[in-house]
Each structure stands twice: as structure tokens, then as C-alpha cells.
Amino acid sequence: MAKKSVLGLYTEEDSAADALDNLRDAGFEEGEYELLTGTPYPEGTFGEAEPEHHLFRWPLIGAACGFTGGLIITAGTQMAYPLITGGKPILSIPPMAIIMYEGTMLGAIIFTIIGILFESRLPRLFMGAYSEKITEGHIGVTVTTEEGRTEVAEEALKKAGVEGEIIRGWE
Amino acid sequence: MQEHTQLSQKQINDELLRDVLTVPKWWLPAVVGLGIVVATGLGAFSYMVYHGVGVTGLNRPVFWGFFIANFVFWIGISHAGIMISAILRLTQAEWRRPVTRAAEVMTVFSLIAALHTPLFHVGRPWRVLYWIFPYDFDRGIWPNIRSPFVWDPSAVGTYLIASSLFVFVCLLPDIAILRDRAKGLFVKRIYAFLCLGFRGTPRQWRLQTIAGILLSALVLPVFVSVHSIVSWDFAVLIGVEGWHSTIFAPYFIIGAIHSGVSAVAMLMALAVWLYKLDNYIKPDHFDAIARLLIVVATTWFFFFFLEWVYALYTLDSPEIALRELQAFEWPYGPLFAIFVILSFVIPVPMWLFKRFRRSAKIMFWTTILVNIGMWLERFLIVIPGLVRRTHMTFDWGTYHPSLVEILIVVETFAFVALGMLLFAKVLPLIPLFDVKEGVVFRHVIKVGRKTVPASIREGLPHHYYDKNH
Numbered sequence: 001m002a003k004k005s006v007l008g009l010y011t012e013e014d015s016a017a018d019a020l021d022n023l024r025d026a027g028f029e030e031g032e033y034e035l036l037t038g039t040p041y042p043e044g045t046f047g048e049a050e051p052e053h054h055l056f057r058w059p060l061i062g063a064a065c066g067f068t069g070g071l072i073i074t075a076g077t078q079m080a081y082p083l084i085t086g087g088k089p090i091l092s093i094p095p096m097a098i099i100m101y102e103g104t105m106l107g108a109i110i111f112t113i114i115g116i117l118f119e120s121r122l123p124r125l126f127m128g129a130y131s132e133k134i135t136e137g138h139i140g141v142t143v144t145t146e147e148g149r150t151e152v153a154e155e156a157l158k159k160a161g162v163e164g165e166i167i168r169g170w171e
Numbered sequence: 172m173q174e175h176t177q178l179s180q181k182q183i184n185d186e187l188l189r190d191v192l193t194v195p196k197w198w199l200p201a202v203v204g205l206g207i208v209v210a211t212g213l214g215a216f217s218y219m220v221y222h223g224v225g226v227t228g229l230n231r232p233v234f235w236g237f238f239i240a241n242f243v244f245w246i247g248i249s250h251a252g253i254m255i256s257a258i259l260r261l262t263q264a265e266w267r268r269p270v271t272r273a274a275e276v277m278t279v280f281s282l283i284a285a286l287h288t289p290l291f292h293v294g295r296p297w298r299v300l301y302w303i304f305p306y307d308f309d310r311g312i313w314p315n316i317r318s319p320f321v322w323d324p325s326a327v328g329t330y331l332i333a334s335s336l337f338v339f340v341c342l343l344p345d346i347a348i349l350r351d352r353a354k355g356l357f358v359k360r361i362y363a364f365l366c367l368g369f370r371g372t373p374r375q376w377r378l379q380t381i382a383g384i385l386l387s388a389l390v391l392p393v394f395v396s397v398h399s400i401v402s403w404d405f406a407v408l409i410g411v412e413g414w415h416s417t418i419f420a421p422y423f424i425i426g427a428i429h430s431g432v433s434a435v436a437m438l439m440a441l442a443v444w445l446y447k448l449d450n451y452i453k454p455d456h457f458d459a460i461a462r463l464l465i466v467v468a469t470t471w472f473f474f475f476f477l478e479w480v481y482a483l484y485t486l487d488s489p490e491i492a493l494r495e496l497q498a499f500e501w502p503y504g505p506l507f508a509i510f511v512i513l514s515f516v517i518p519v520p521m522w523l524f525k526r527f528r529r530s531a532k533i534m535f536w537t538t539i540l541v542n543i544g545m546w547l548e549r550f551l552i553v554i555p556g557l558v559r560r561t562h563m564t565f566d567w568g569t570y571h572p573s574l575v576e577i578l579i580v581v582e583t584f585a586f587v588a589l590g591m592l593l594f595a596k597v598l599p600l601i602p603l604f605d606v607k608e609g610v611v612f613r614h615v616i617k618v619g620r621k622t623v624p625a626s627i628r629e630g631l632p633h634h635y636y637d638k639n640h
Contacts, residue, residue: 035372039180039376039604039608040377040604040608041376042612051377080305081310081313092316095318106332106333108389109329109333109389109393112386116381117340119378121375123367124370126368127368127370130370134370134371135351135352137179
């Protein structure tokens, strides 16, 4: 069943926090409602739950992949055409370490970027109910739920003193 | 950072996107002018490709000239961009907010400019493919990883990819603002595509904050490695006096920071002048960066002094002869004096005075002087060393840059300026969300009878306050 989203806009932080309280009281669960702001606020300003993420695993995985890639390139290319120079070992460790280090860092950074996008739930194809006023300082509270429950959500949003009309959209 | 103007989010959007969504009068002539200089440089490069590297002033024994000096210079400029952004983010310095984006973008364009010159220097740039693939497919001979010229592209490539991705991730919230404010449907769609559907949920803001700090922590070690590796292009050579020195890596890094932080200060002054951003970049910002510059410049001067002490302490006659050439003989002697005066003797004493530190005009001109001086420093490292490379009289030589080299070097400067102007036309040079966050996090508190500004530290999770307060 397609979900529908509704959005209420607020100018005051307290009203947006009240809207979240009303939604909880009306039986909506975390994940069904979201805050939308044009700027970061100190966490917990609106009484919202602390977002959980596993971003710190991503650079470690990336670093491991980058290190392996660096090792394969450096050791592999030297062993592909093993030419002994001056009686020294085929694998020259100091230059290998330099390229492996760069590979490790590159892997860590690329995976961190992928992790940031993944954990931020981006890219997002459909915007749902959204207003351009959010990036001008309004605080949005959006609820995504089954069509039958949108009226309850709208009521909860209005009770907190929503500014203007409720905005509706499809998820 | 005490000095600020309290602005609404709408006002911040209006002021910082004014020059993105409209075309300032000076913009088009500036872009055309710089475009002509870039085209001329590329024309000179085409001429060089057609006629060969013989059209440059490079000849035995000086095979590294303007191109390589310019490469080291731009790598240096690129460093402070991310360095300043990363360190200020990690230390949560409030004055970083309007500065970081321009510094990061400058890093990206400077790196591309830096990559220009060694590619042009090799004469046949398409052969750079041999750095990646076997240059003899039949026998599978791969590039020699023991050569610093393979370390260089791996380090610079890593840095370019890392800094471009860093800039992109930090841009997402601002592209979302542009999506909401752009007029034409086509332009709106492009911004909507680029911002990946960013909406500003608490999760997205939390990850933005962590991204800034985590990526800064990851990019800083890359930053240190890149200029170390560039210095090893010189330092691992045992045959050139003046180059084979263990101090080169830290000396190059601190030199890069000196010229790069100066370039950021110059950029801040330009932003105030061209884009009328006085509400965001205040005299306090110039004061803060000038204080940083005093520390950086003095440390750089210490390393410069040490480099000379290490060289002279050996009493090795070729080394002393090289130093005589660098400091006292024509034409390098006068250039050496100019370099020391411009990069330290004039600017640093001036920055000791608060009146000068707080002046955008003084900061602009002194930082320009620093960068002229630092370009000369790279020139004086690269060329005199090679001039004295051999002791056989028939191999002694000197170096005169040709017009082709001069045009290509000028092209790199125009390229960076043009890149910054084009970027500022489509994306904001000051991070809007960061400035807005500063406004939201800034409060006024009363301590006794005095009312003072106070800032909340961003990025602290709930449990920090629960545990500590």
C-alpha cells in the first residue's frame, strides 16, 4: 500500500517539539515522523531521538581494501617482471610502503564518503511532503504513514500551532 | 571569535546566494579576460607539443625549470586549503565558518593547476598512461615503483580525489538550498540531482557534522604525505647539492602551509572586496588568520635557517659553492634577497600590529608578497642546484625561461582564478549551513554584570550533556 506524507511548518523550536510530542501521544513511532531543518540544531533540541549510525566502520573497511589494493599493485607489478637490480631483493619495501599508505588512505576516504551517503539515507529519489520554506528557517515536521492515518497526523501537527496549511505529498 | 552580525536564515540565503543566482557586472569581463590568458597558455602548450620541448629554456644540465618550480608552488598552495579547513574543524574554531569552503575549493583548483605543469613538462603528456599500465604489454613491464615519479601521482591523485569528495559532501546542504531557490526548472533539476535529495533531517545533519570532522582527520595525514613525497622528488637524489637533505620533507610542508595560509587570507580579502561579504568575514577573521600566519611564518623561517645551517656545517665545497651561487651571484643573489624580504622580513613584522592584522587591504597585499616570495623560493631550490650539477666546465650552464614556459606558468594562475570565479557562479563560496549553524549555536549569556557572547560546541551527542550536566 502506497504511503502518504504530510508536513507541518513551524517558526518556533518549541512548537516543533510540541508537534513531535503530539505525534508520539497519537501513537506514531520513531521512523514514521521526521524533523526537517535548514540548519543543524544542537542534538535533542526538539526532544528527538539520537540518530544511530555505523559510520566509523566504513573507513576501516575502506582502509583494508585500499591497503590490499596497494599491496597488489606494488608487489604484483614488481613480481610480474622480476628484474634483480644490484643483487637486491625483488620486493623493495620502502617505496611499497609509500604507495600502500596512499592506497590505504584513499580507500578509507572513499569508503567514508560512501558511508556518509549511505548512513544519511542518500540519494533519496522522492522528496515526499516538502517545503522550500525549510531552507529559509522554518522547521518542518513530516509524517510518512498509511493513507488512513494521515488525518490523525494532521490533527497532531495542527494542535502544535502549525504555520499555514498542512502540505501533502506521496512517498 | 567575538565579532559577529546576527542575521536571519533568509538574509543569509539572500546575501550569500546573490552572486550565484544573479550575474555581477564585473564577472563576465573577468571570466573572459582570464579565459583568454588560459587559452593563450594552452596555445603555448600546443606549440610546445608540435615543436617539442626544445622550445623551452630547458637544456643540459638544467632539465627542471619553471614547470617544476611552479608545480611545487601550486602543491604548496593546495595544502593549506584543506589543512586550514581540517585543523579549524577539528579544533572547532568558530572563525572557520566563512573560510573553510573557499579554502577547500582553492585546494582542488590548485591541485589541478599543479598537475598541469609536470604533465606539460614531460612534453608528451599522453604518455602518462605508462604510469598506470605496462609500457610494454608483450613483456608486461610495469612502472618502476621505486621511482619518486610513481609516488608523486599516487599521492597527488589521492589528495585530489579526497579533497574533491570532501568539498562535494560538505556542499550537499548548500546545493539543497540552491535547489529550493533556483528559478528555472532545468537549473532546479540540476541542483536537485546534485544534492541527492538532501532534506535536513537530524540524521543528515549529525552525519554532516561527523563527516567534517572525520574527513578532516583522514585528509590531514594525506596532506602531510603529499608534500613530503614532492620533497622526496628532490631529496632522494644523491647527485645534486642542495637537494639531498633529510630536512626537505618538513621544510617543504611548513613552506606549503606558509604560502597556502597566505593564499587563504588573500582569498578572504578578495571575497570581501568582490562579493561584499563584510557581514561574514570581519576584521576579527583577518586578525585570527594573521596570528596563525605569524606562527607559521616564524616556524618556516626557522626551518629555512636550519636548511642552510645543515648545508654549511658540512663545509663540503660543492655545497658551499651552491649556497654562494644561490645567495650572492647574479642572477640568483638578488632573487634570493627579494624572496627573503617578501616572504618574511616585510609581512611578519607588519602582522605584529593589530591595526594591520585587522585590515583586509594590508592582509591582501602582504599575503601577495608572501606568495611572490614563496614562488621564488621554489625557483631557487630547483634551478641553482641543477646549474652546478657537474664540475666539468663544458657542462656548466644556466637557465633562461622561454616565452612558452612563462605563458604556461601564467596560465596556471589564470586557471585557478577562473576556476574559483566559475565555481562561485554556480555554488556558494561561503558555506551557508555552517554560517547558519553558527547563528543558531551562538547565544548571549550574562556573567555577573557583563553580557558576553557564548557558543554551543557542535556535534556533541545527547549523552554528553546527560553525563556531564
